[in-house]
Amino acid sequence: MTVTDIVILICIVIGAGAGFTKGLIGQVAAILGLVLGxxxxxxxxxxxxxxxxxxxxxxxxxxxxxxxxxxxxLIPIAFSLVGSLLTKVIDAASLGxxxxxxGAVLGAIMYIVIIGTLxxxxxxxxxxxxxxxxxKKEASTFYYPLKDFVGTVFxxxxxxxxxxxxxxxxxxxxxxxxxx
Numbered sequence: 001m002t003v004t005d006i007v008i009l010i011c012i013v014i015g016a017g018a019g020f021t022k023g024l025i026g027q028v029a030a031i032l033g034l035v036l037g038x039x040x041x042x043x044x045x046x047x048x049x050x051x052x053x054x055x056x057x058x059x060x061x062x063x064x065x066x067x068x069x070x071x072x073x074l075i076p077i078a079f080s081l082v083g084s085l086l087t088k089v090i091d092a093a094s095l096g097x098x099x100x101x102x103g104a105v106l107g108a109i110m111y112i113v114i115i116g117t118l119x120x121x122x123x124x125x126x127x128x129x130x131x132x133x134x135x136k137k138e139a140s141t142f143y144y145p146l147k148d149f150v151g152t153v154f155x156x157x158x159x160x161x162x163x164x165x166x167x168x169x170x171x172x173x174x175x176x177x178x179x180x
Contacts, residue, residue: 004132004140012111019107022083023099025090027106029083033076041071116150119143 019027049060049067057063090099122131129137137143 001141002136002139004136005142008115008140008142008146011115012108015111015114016104016108019110020100020104022103022107023087023090023096024102024106025086025099026080026083027103027110029079029086030076031110033079033083036079037072037075040075041068044071112146113150113153116146116153119147120150123147 022030045064045068048071049063053063053067053070054060057066087096087099090096126132
């Protein structure tokens with residue numbers, strides 16, 4: 001086992017520990033909060049900027065940026081509060097251990113995806129193998145399997161989002177055709 005493997009394992013254990021302390025409900029709430037916060041912010045930032053922020057700043061660009069960031073912060077906070085309440089309910093129902101174990105599993109998976117993404121970025125930007133030489137990468141037990149795992153997961157996610165974007169574009173085209 002190389003130093004690279006030890007660093008990877010430490011990161012995964014940290015992720016599992018964070019997941020264990022938050023529990024499955026807390027982890028899912030945090031992930032949903034970030035993702036849905038971004039989606040909701042993307043759709044509502046102009047309205048919020050025009051109605052609530054623009055009168056204060058008198059700059060449309062600044063108002064839109066503040067509105068987007070504000071929405072993206074408030075939605076995850078709301079999801080975290082709901083997650084905390086649900087976690088307390090689950091703890092009261094004596095399912096806390098189950099919640100924490102599944103949270104640890106989800107936390108480890110999240111960190112595996114993050115580490116795999118960082119490995120992809122490292123390979124993309126460090127083509128000369130200056131930051132981490134090729135021999136260390138090849139000697140590592142986890143380096144290439146994590147890279148391959150993320151390489152498998154992201155195309156699936158990309159395909160799902162691409163289908164959603166194509167569907168939204170078709171709806172927008174139909175709407176503009178109806179208006180014309």
